[in-house]
Amino acid sequence: MAVAVILALLVAVLTPLAVYLAGRTRSASPSPRRGLPPGSLGLPLVGQSLGLLRAMRRNTAERWLQDRIDRYGPVSKLSLFGAPTVFVAGPAANKVVFLSEALAPKQPRSLATIIGRRNVLELVGDDHRRVRGALMQFLRPDMLRRCVGKIDGEVRRHLADRWAGERAVTVLPLMKTLTFDIVATILFGLDRGGIREQLAAAFADMLEGIWSVPLDLPFTAFRRSLRASARARRLLAATVREKKASLEHGRSFPSDDLISYLVSLRHGDGDGGRPLLTEEEIIDNSIVSLTAGHDTSATLMTFMIRHLANDPTTLAAMAQEHDEIGRSKDGGEALTWEDVARMKLTWRVAQETLRMVPPVFGSFRRALDDVDLDGYRIPRGWQVFWAPCVTHMDPAIYHEPIKFEPSRFDSQAAAPPPPPYSFVAFGGGPRICPGMELARVETLVTMHYLVRHFRWRLCRGEKDDTFVRDPLPSPANGLPVELDHVAPLLPVRGDS
Numbered sequence: 184m185a186v187a188v189i190l191a192l193l194v195a196v197l198t199p200l201a202v203y204l205a206g207r208t209r210s211a212s213p214s215p216r217r218g219l220p221p222g223s224l225g226l227p228l229v230g231q232s233l234g235l236l237r238a239m240r241r242n243t244a245e246r247w248l249q250d251r252i253d254r255y256g257p258v259s260k261l262s263l264f265g266a267p268t269v270f271v272a273g274p275a276a277n278k279v280v281f282l283s284e285a286l287a288p289k290q291p292r293s294l295a296t297i298i299g300r301r302n303v304l305e306l307v308g309d310d311h312r313r314v315r316g317a318l319m320q321f322l323r324p325d326m327l328r329r330c331v332g333k334i335d336g337e338v339r340r341h342l343a344d345r346w347a348g349e350r351a352v353t354v355l356p357l358m359k360t361l362t363f364d365i366v367a368t369i370l371f372g373l374d375r376g377g378i379r380e381q382l383a384a385a386f387a388d389m390l391e392g393i394w395s396v397p398l399d400l401p402f403t404a405f406r407r408s409l410r411a412s413a414r415a416r417r418l419l420a421a422t423v424r425e426k427k428a429s430l431e432h433g434r435s436f437p438s439d440d441l442i443s444y445l446v447s448l449r450h451g452d453g454d455g456g457r458p459l460l461t462e463e464e465i466i467d468n469s470i471v472s473l474t475a476g477h478d479t480s481a482t483l484m485t486f487m488i489r490h491l492a493n494d495p496t497t498l499a500a501m502a503q504e505h506d507e508i509g510r511s512k513d514g515g516e517a518l519t520w521e522d523v524a525r526m527k528l529t530w531r532v533a534q535e536t537l538r539m540v541p542p543v544f545g546s547f548r549r550a551l552d553d554v555d556l557d558g559y560r561i562p563r564g565w566q567v568f569w570a571p572c573v574t575h576m577d578p579a580i581y582h583e584p585i586k587f588e589p590s591r592f593d594s595q596a597a598a599p600p601p602p603p604y605s606f607v608a609f610g611g612g613p614r615i616c617p618g619m620e621l622a623r624v625e626t627l628v629t630m631h632y633l634v635r636h637f638r639w640r641l642c643r644g645e646k647d648d649t650f651v652r653d654p655l656p657s658p659a660n661g662l663p664v665e666l667d668h669v670a671p672l673l674p675v676r677g678d679s
């Protein structure tokens with residue numbers, strides 16, 4: 184995987200060489216108005232890419248970035264994956280990255296080819312607003328409140344099938360299965376079995392090559408991934424047709440799931456009721472939601488479980504919160520939106536976990552025009568790399584940042600809140616994660632049942648504070664834990 188990633192990144196970026204060279208020429212004669220940030224572009228093409236990738240594999244990426252900041256300050260230039268880049272950190276720079284219209288997203292070419300060119304990450308301007316607006320309408324709180332019961336059912340069935348009766352489990356792969364199942368139910372309206380199983384298989388194969396060298400040749404990971412993506416698209420196209428038919432015959436409602444919702448959206452009256460999204464857009468954005476939404480949430484839950492294994496005090500406080508909520512559910516009733524809203528401590532624990540181990544390491548933007556940042560000039564064509572981890576570990580923002588202190592996220596606490604754009608695990612501005620609310624609800628529901636029904640210990644020999652980035656953070660061996668069962672799970676009502 185590491186070699187594939189390195190090659191992918193190097194090959195995918197050969198094209199910006201011209202921009203790189205142009206950037207070097209320009210950097211020799213900086214604009215009289217504003218200069219380039221400090222730093223060095225290093226060797227052509229290679230630049231500092233290998234150093235960063237090595238650090239990601241060794242769990243020292245945060246240190247690597249911090250060393251840059253110590254040397255050059257929060258805004259510095261370097262060369263990553265073949266393109267001249269400005270690395271930025273800190274609330275002020277984050278704000279510019281999130282809000283500047285002159286900075287557009289930039290994904291590796293393999294990602295766009297596999298996920299589809301009409302996915303929201305690729306879109307800009309009016310297209311981005313239209314498609315993102317449609318996703319957000321479904322993912323907003325008053326729509327999601329209807330989904331809590333379904334998420335509850337998925338979590339309980341998962342725990343009954345995969346955790347109950349086991350002496351030990353490996354957490355990360357199980358959490359990935361669970362979050363896939365939740366997305367398949369909530370976003371695609373797919374029940375267990377049938378298409379959902381086929382989609383899970385296609386999707387797993389698709390992810391294998393998503394960061395690979397974009398070479399469509401026999402036996403390459405990219406070719407296998409493209410084929411799997413085609414399989415997933417066929418399954419989703421059949422799902423879209425089925426949803427349309429069932430809406431037309433009044434057998435379902437737009438609010439049933441994201442796909443039903445998207446197929447029912449229309450342009451305003453003046454436009455003759457044309458569908459708001461094309462079928463290609465519905466499929467591409469279903470795939471991107473699945474890709475962006477299941478490993479990230481699974482990573483968050485895995486690191487919460489790891490943290491709680493080492494923090495009995497926080498676990499005991501959380502158990503109390505969940506016992507109070509669960510006491511009224513002795514007949515096996517599902518959790519409600521109001522129950523989830525009461526899980527305040529658990530959400531603070533989740534936020535602190537996201538602060539310390541943000542699932543998304545960072546992402547790139549490309550400058551459509553010259554951009555002024557912190558007094559420096561980012562030339563048109565350069566890329567910008569932002570990473571939440573360094574802002575999250577800044578002692579000027581978070582006192583003793585390496586301490587796990589969920590009370591930092593207590594809005595009632597006496598301490599003044601950190602400045603805007605200091606907690607950026609979900610990004611910010613017009614591209615802030617649209618799945619944030621869904622991630623919150625699924626995490627809280629899952630933690631409720633875990634804390635009420637199980638206790639866990641890290642398996643002997645497992646290191647408890649390290650991880651590698653792959654590219655998401657992954658604890659050693661996927662986090663094997665030994666289990667104790669504290670109370671039996673009640674079956675979901677309606678299940679036999």
Ligand code: HEM
Nearest residue numbers: 304472475476479480483543546608609610614616618622
């Ligand atoms: C703990 C869980 C999650 C984390 C930490 C997370 C993090 C992020 C971050 C940092 C971004 C912004 C990237 C950038 O600005 O370059 C983002 C965007 C996005 N996320 Fe999430 N995410 C999570 C869960 C989800 C879920 C459950 C979904 C499913 C719907 C989702 C769908 C998306 C999409 C579609 C975008 C692109 C938005 C756009 O470009 O307008 N994410 N996410």
